[in-house]
Amino acid sequence: xxxxxxxxxxxxxxxxxRTLTETPMHYxxxxxxxxxxxxxxEVVDEMGIQDKTIGVAPVGCxxxxxxxxxxxxxxxAHGRASAAATGIKRVLPDRFxxxxxxxxDLAAIGTAETIHVVNRGENILMxxxxxxVYGMTGGQMAPTTLLGMKTxxxxxxxESGLAGHPLKITNLLAQLPGAYYVTRQAxxxxxxxxxxxxAIQLGFQYQSLKKGTCFIExxxxxxxxxxxxxTDSNKWLEENMLPMYPLGDLKxxxxxxx
Amino acid sequence: xxxxxxxxxxxxxxxxxxxxxxAFRAGMQAYFGYPITPQSEVIEYLMKEQPKHDCVVLxxxxxxxxxxxxxxxxxxxxRVMISSSSPGISLMMEGISYMTSAELPCLIVNxxxxxxxxxxxxxxxxxxxxxxxxxxxxxxRLIVLAxxxxxxxxxxxxxxFRLSEKYRNPAMILADGALGQMMEKLTLPPAGSLPYVDKPxxxxxxxxxxxxxxxxxxxxxxxxxxxxxxxxxxxxxxIQAEEVRFEEYGVEDADIVLVAFGLVARICQKxxxxxxxxxxxxxxxxxxxxxxxxxxRIAELAPKLEAIVTVEMNAGQMLEDVRLAxxxxxxxxxxxxxxxMIPSPDEVLEAVEAIAEKRNFELSR
Numbered sequence: 272x273x274x275x276x277x278x279x280x281x282x283x284x285x286x287x288x289r290t291l292t293e294t295p296m297h298y299x300x301x302x303x304x305x306x307x308x309x310x311x312x313e314v315v316d317e318m319g320i321q322d323k324t325i326g327v328a329p330v331g332c333x334x335x336x337x338x339x340x341x342x343x344x345x346x347x348a349h350g351r352a353s354a355a356a357t358g359i360k361r362v363l364p365d366r367f368x369x370x371x372x373x374x375x376d377l378a379a380i381g382t383a384e385t386i387h388v389v390n391r392g393e394n395i396l397m398x399x400x401x402x403x404v405y406g407m408t409g410g411q412m413a414p415t416t417l418l419g420m421k422t423x424x425x426x427x428x429x430e431s432g433l434a435g436h437p438l439k440i441t442n443l444l445a446q447l448p449g450a451y452y453v454t455r456q457a458x459x460x461x462x463x464x465x466x467x468x469x470a471i472q473l474g475f476q477y478q479s480l481k482k483g484t485c486f487i488e489x490x491x492x493x494x495x496x497x498x499x500x501x502t503d504s505n506k507w508l509e510e511n512m513l514p515m516y517p518l519g520d521l522k523x524x525x526x527x528x529x
Numbered sequence: 530x531x532x533x534x535x536x537x538x539x540x541x542x543x544x545x546x547x548x549x550x551x552a553f554r555a556g557m558q559a560y561f562g563y564p565i566t567p568q569s570e571v572i573e574y575l576m577k578e579q580p581k582h583d584c585v586v587l588x589x590x591x592x593x594x595x596x597x598x599x600x601x602x603x604x605x606x607x608r609v610m611i612s613s614s615s616p617g618i619s620l621m622m623e624g625i626s627y628m629t630s631a632e633l634p635c636l637i638v639n640x641x642x643x644x645x646x647x648x649x650x651x652x653x654x655x656x657x658x659x660x661x662x663x664x665x666x667x668x669x670r671l672i673v674l675a676x677x678x679x680x681x682x683x684x685x686x687x688x689x690f691r692l693s694e695k696y697r698n699p700a701m702i703l704a705d706g707a708l709g710q711m712m713e714k715l716t717l718p719p720a721g722s723l724p725y726v727d728k729p730x731x732x733x734x735x736x737x738x739x740x741x742x743x744x745x746x747x748x749x750x751x752x753x754x755x756x757x758x759x760x761x762x763x764x765x766x767x768i769q770a771e772e773v774r775f776e777e778y779g780v781e782d783a784d785i786v787l788v789a790f791g792l793v794a795r796i797c798q799k800x801x802x803x804x805x806x807x808x809x810x811x812x813x814x815x816x817x818x819x820x821x822x823x824x825x826r827i828a829e830l831a832p833k834l835e836a837i838v839t840v841e842m843n844a845g846q847m848l849e850d851v852r853l854a855x856x857x858x859x860x861x862x863x864x865x866x867x868x869x870m871i872p873s874p875d876e877v878l879e880a881v882e883a884i885a886e887k888r889n890f891e892l893s894r
Contacts, residue, residue, distance in 0.1 A: 314841045323734045325605065337743045343732035346745035348627050351597035354589070358601025358609075359732065360653045362559050366734055386595070387590035 278319020283501040288316035294338045303458040303491030304333050306399060310464060311369070312340055320529035325359050325452075327352040331373035331447045332406040350381025353388040356395045367478055374415040375405045378440040382414075385440065392449030392483035398476040399441065399486065401516065402493040417515055422496070437515055441488040445521035451483030453522040458465040458492040459505040459511070466518075472492040477524065490516050534720040544682040545570035545709040547717070548612070550704070551683035553578060555690050557636075558607040558777060559585040561598040563617060566650040567706035568640035571612045586612030592617040596624030604744035606735040607732030608690055612638035614706070615656050616647060619662075625699055626665030630746030630757065633729075634693035636686065637671070637701045640709040647847045651869025652706035654791060657846035660822045663717035668758055670765045672700040672772065673819040675790040679713035687723050691834040692772060694726045696764055703819060705842065707792050707871065765821075774817035775826060779805070783812030785881060788832060788851050789840040790816050792871070797840055804881055811881060819847070824854035830856035836884050840863045840877055842870070864890075 277283070284421055288293060288310035300302045306425055315324050330349035337344035347355040352370040355450040360368040377385050377399050388397070407412040411424040415437050419428040427438075445453040452474060456467040467489060474485035490512050492504040534554055534684040540551065549571045552560065553752065562572040567893065572588060584749045585602070589595035594611055602609045613621065618639045628635060639660065643653035658664075660673045674685045691699035692821050736742040748754040776794075779801060780786055787797045794815035804811040805823055816823050839848040845863045852861050863878040866872045883890035 305557075321735060322737055325734060327601065334747060337741075337745065341735070341741055343735045344744070345601060345732055346631075346743070346747050347600065348597060348623055351593070351600075351624070354594040354597035354862075355601030355604070356600035357557070357587075358561065358603070358607075359605040360601075361587060361598070362602045362605050362607040363733060384594050387594065394659055428599050481586045 279416070283371045286398040287466045288313045290316040290341045291319050292339055292341045292459040293319070296339055298332065299495045301494040302332070303402065303489065303493065303503060306458045306464060307398065307451065307467070307489055307491070308339050310468045311371075311398065311471055314468060314475060315342060318472070318475055320475065323365070324369070325363070326360070327356045327368070327370040329370070329376040331376050333373065333400065336371055350376050350379070351384055352460055353381065353395070353397055354384045355434060357388055357391075357393050358396065360393060360395050364394070367396075368473055369398060372400070373406070374401045374403065374413040376442065378414040378438050382440070384448070386444070389444045389450045389484045389486060390447050394452070394478055394481045394483065396471075396478060396485045396487070399488045400491050401488055402496070403512065404496035405439075406493050410492070410493070414440070415516075417511060424454065435500055439516065441486065441521060444486055449483050450486060450522055452477050452485040452524060453489040454486075454520045455490065455516060455518050459492065461510050463518070476496050481493050482524070488516070490518065512527075532715075537719045538717045540717055541712055541714050541715065542679060543570055543710060543712050544679045544704065545640065546574045547679045547683040547715055548686055549574035550578070550608050550717060551582060553582045554718055555687045555688070556608055556721065556722045556725065557584055559602040559609045560611065561587050561589050561595040561609070562612050563589050563592045563595050565614045565617045567642060567652075567709050568612055568638070570709070571638065577809040587686040592620035593624070596621040599635050600624055600628055600631070600633060603628065604631065604634045604732050606728040606733055608694070609852050610636040610638065610686070610889050612640065612731065613656065614640045614642045615644050615653070618659070620655065622659075625671070626663075626667050626669060627746045629669035629761070629813065630667065631742065631744050632697040633699070634697050635699050636689040636693055637699055639701060639703050639792055640706045641703065643867070649869035650706060652708070652792065652842065653867070653869055654705060654793065654842040654846070654869060655867070656703065657819065657841070657843060660701055661822070661850070667677070669761060670698075670768070670820050672696065672698060672768060673703050674700065675703050675817060676708060677791050677794050677815065677820050678715075679708070679711065682708060683715055683717055690723060696768060698764065698768075703791070705792055710869050721870070726828055770820040772818060773821045773823050773825070775823040776815040776817060778813040780812035780814060780830060782810050783836060784810045784832055784835040785885060786812045786814050786879070787838050787840055788814050788816070788827065788847070789845065789880070790819060793840050793845035796872060796874055797877060799879040800881065803874060803878050807882075809881060809885055816847070822854070823849050824850065827851060827854035828858070831855040834859045836860045836862055836885060838864055838881060841865045842872070844868060
């Protein structure tokens with residue numbers, strides 16, 4: 272039996288997966304990105320597909336995702352992660368390919384790519400982190416920003432007459448025949464994280480079937496952009512984000528067979 | 530008609546189709562594109578012939594998506610081509626800039642049409658600046674090849690792939706609508722004659738026990754970004770030193786040399802014949818690579834000449850590179866047509882005669 276290593280005299284019972292690098296993450300305290308990164312890489316590690324996985328990072332807060340994820344990765348132009356992932360998957364169809372994008376990247380500048388990648392049923396896993404704000408550029412309005420929500424570019428609150436309504440792109444994508452598995456998850460509680468991990472496992476497993484795109488929205492927080500403590504942001508997420516973006520499966524293989 | 534692509538083969542083809550067939554023969558592994566006149570025959574031919582080849586051919590939802598698919602596939606190690614015409618190439622500029630920074634090889638084909646704007650579908654050379662000076666943001670260059678025949682539409686596919694992979698830099702074939710549409714006899718090179726190169730940097734899945742590969746154009750620390758730029762500039766200097774290609778006709782005894790690329794160089798051949806019949810000693814220098822530009826050769830010729838005439842289907846773009854090369858050692862004139870109009874040999878001759886007689890002439894009309 273392998274003897275667990277001791278750390279400062281304590282037995283290490285929970286450690287990071289081999290698929291995460293030693294690089295300290297740059298994310299703000301309480302941000303959901305780090306949790307999603309970890310869960311994603313846990314699945315890659317547990318499935319034993321580190322040598323067959325290629326990821327595509329976006330432009331946005333997770334632009335440095337390739338510094339943390341210990342798999343082959345590409346850094347795409349803003350909005351085009353799913354197009355780059357398409358290029359990779361089409362020439363390497365037996366690899367596991369995922370794209371990782373935020374709300375501005377996936378649902379504003381990259382909307383055309385997002386819709387057409389899913390419409391073609393590209394056999395990739397798309398991860399969509401929705402925190403209703405542009406985090407990296409300093410908290411501007413995103414397509415998913417809630418009505419009335421204050422951001423640096425909606426200083427009096429988002430107003431539909433000027434800026435339209437929150438875009439529920441995941442619901443749109445679930446309508447497309449090319450979508451195989453579409454689900455909306457979160458990372459604000461331990462239970463939500465466990466459910467997200469299950470969804471990511473399915474997203475990778477389904478990829479081998481070559482039956483279409485797997486799309487996972489993660490409703491997440493942005494304590495810095497929302498100007499809240501991490502705890503308050505999770506509470507605010509539950510009270511405000513989840514009524515607009517309710518959690519659960521929007522399309523599952525069983526239902527898509529009907 | 531049965532074809533055997535293992536051998537070279539004489540065919541009569543449109544330029545666009547010759548280019549497409551050559552791409553298969555050059556071992557292209559993926560093509561991404563979006564229809565636009567006057568080069569839609571490229572994707573049409575590739576789609577029709579694709580079942581005979583082990584090659585991805587995909588029609589994207591836009592030129593923006595297409596170039597980013599090229600990014601992904603090139604980063605995954607594939608030999609990739611993309612083609613479009615002027616407005617579509619403008620849409621790709623962001624992606625092309627990213628590829629030069631990430632050092633991804635690919636072949637970009639621009640079958641130019643008249644602009645600016647939506648312009649016209651007739652041939653033009655109006656994208657010379659865009660092709661040779663970078664085009665997108667940042668300090669970068671493409672390796673630019675300018676074909677002048679259907680034969681070269683095919684041959685330069687091989688050369689474009691080879692140079693792009695040698696230098697890990699996108700290469701561009703800068704053609705025009707006439708070259709794309711016209712039919713000529715050509716000899717297609719045999720398939721399999723362009724070997725694949727090792728790409729240990731490609732993201733094909735992290736090999737066990739080795740470091741992961743990262744394809745990126747993001748270098749947030751300025752010290753690192755400067756190093757990347759210095760590396761790129763060194764690469765461009767090496768390309769300038771080693772890859773210049775040009776052709777000359779009758780420059781040995783010439784008083785006046787016409788500098789022209791692509792289709793216009795062939796028009797100038799007729800002009801040269803007509804001029805020589807009239808006793809004017811006219812020669813032609815035809816740059817084949819527009820970057821790297823044959824500046825050194827032009828500089829050598831300039832002191833021996835009465836004048837240089839740059840002839841282009843634009844408002845005078847290569848003209849600036851010719852003047853930079855000449856550095857005042859002889860007069861440099863310009864004759865051009867724009868907006869999809871093709872200069873006739875006679876009107877180029879008129880300009881040459883006026884210059885020989887030191888008369889004024891209409892620069893471009």
